[in-house]
Amino acid sequence: MEFEDDTPTSDDEAVVVLGVVAAPGQPIGLARKLVDANLIEHVQTSFPGARWQIEIVEASVVQPPATDAQIVDAARDVLLEREWDLVVCLTDLPLHVGRRPVVAHANAVHGVAVLSVPALGPTGLRQRARTTVTGLVGQLLGADADDLRDHEKSPSKSPLRHRVRQLGTDVDDEGTAFTARVLTGNLRLLSGMVRANRPWRLALGLTRALTGAIAAGVFALVTADIWLLADTFGWVRLTGVAVGSIVAITATLIIGANLWERGSSRQSREQIVLFNTVTVITVALGVAAFYAALFVLATVGALCLVVPQVFGDALGHDPGITDYLEVAWLTCSLATVGGALGAGLETDEAVRDAAYTQHPAEPV
Structure with a gap:
């Protein structure tokens, strides 16, 4: 299921595909409600620089019990198989960072974010999910608090816009030239991913x-x-x-x-x-x-x-x-x-x- 923002933009040639993998039941139902709640327009407004597309897939990527790392690896496999740029996985399993339970977390290196739907609570589910998913997309782009502040002040000049554009720009060369263009063209994105990873x-x-x-x-x-x-x-x-x-x-x-x-x-x-x-x-x-x-x-x-x-x-x-x-x-x-x-x-x-x-x- 694919959704695309039709808002005119000068960056039409750059397309960023955000995949949403949702488990059957409440997660896939919430994913569809997010589309109805104009998630794609919200993401496009928050992170301009390319035309965003959202593709929704209903799938149980892991069988419980499963660790967070297993969920990330499985979602990463789907991302590569479907040639997405980023992926958000909606699951009904609990999540942890270390030993601390969390609602969601993002792994910028893998381009994978995971959201535990039950952890959002019983009320205001759609709004909370949309806000959380948008925040996760920012983290997947390697954005920190300073980047987000600069982006809010001047979206057209912010490094975050450049990262979005580079992420959505295809590179067609082969071999060494291919690798060089990927690295130089995505230098800001790459540095942001490394920084966000806290090596x-x-x-x-x-x-x-x-x-x-x-x-x-x-x-x-x-x-x-x-x-x-x-x-x-x-x-x-x-x-x-x-x-x-x-x-x-x-x-x-x-x-x-x-x-x-x-x-x-x-x-x-x-x-x-x-x-x-x-x-x-x-x-x-x-x-x-x-x-x-x-x-x-x-x-x-x-x-x-x-x-x-x-x-x-x-x-x-x-x-x-x-x-x-x-x-x-x-x-x-x-x-x-x-x-x-x-x-x-x-x-x-x-x-x-x-x-x-x-x-x-x-x-x-």
């Missing part, structure tokens, strides 16, 4: 990786052979080990948790290029933040635990601050490799929850 919080959600890193770091910090290696490696080798350790844990997380997507159709390939790019940037920035935190801890640990006299005897010369920093640097790199081993023990769901931040909808 610096990645390490906090990976307890096994963090435990493995700390264990490896403590072992390396009190080993005299590590002190000698750090002293003789030099800055070039230390940099190489650091880069290698970051690449190792990044690849472990992406490959181990099956975060890399593949597709064949033109529209899905454009979606997948954006998704995979955001995934790599998100995980790499998260690992870089993880590495920086470990470096600070390793530096403090080296200064507190490595006795200067013993350290000097092992090195054959009086240690200076540079020597302590070199030990902390190599220790941090080895600890990051230990974190990669720990990351391999994480469940796919834990990695996805850590890598892709779920943003709860604002109360309405």
Whole structure:
């Protein structure tokens, strides 16, 4: 079932397709009422920059009991199959962000939002749902509070309008040119998706990786052979080990948790290029933040635990601050490799929850 806004616009060539997947029963009934309540005009007015289309599909994407991650993955599969740009899933299952129950949440990286219809309450259902869905669309576009304020003040000049237009513009090139145009043409959208995903919080959600890193770091910090290696490696080798350790844990997380997507159709390939790019940037920035935190801890640990006299005897010369920093640097790199081993023990769901931040909808 497809609905299209017929309001004249200068951006007719750019079309953004918003899919609505609704479970049978109350969710699909609400989806149809939203169309009757002029949802498409509301979204078009709130986020100009392209012509919006809404397609409604009645489907039970998961069988209960199901986790939020399973709902997002299933809705993502429908999005790619039907070549939509964004999707909102209306479900009758409860939702959570962490352990906190929520009405809805949006995953900007996947382009998927999920709304729990029963959580909207018994009264004012249509109005609350329309407001919530519109807010979820804004979050899927990577908009934060500042973006929304700028958009309200000057819709024609706001970055959010540009993101909408880029999202709705088809890219027809192949190969490297295709990828380059997708990335450069959607640069604002991509940066907004990465920012909305909060990559610096990645390490906090990976307890096994963090435990493995700390264990490896403590072992390396009190080993005299590590002190000698750090002293003789030099800055070039230390940099190489650091880069290698970051690449190792990044690849472990992406490959181990099956975060890399593949597709064949033109529209899905454009979606997948954006998704995979955001995934790599998100995980790499998260690992870089993880590495920086470990470096600070390793530096403090080296200064507190490595006795200067013993350290000097092992090195054959009086240690200076540079020597302590070199030990902390190599220790941090080895600890990051230990974190990669720990990351391999994480469940796919834990990695996805850590890598892709779920943003709860604002109360309405």
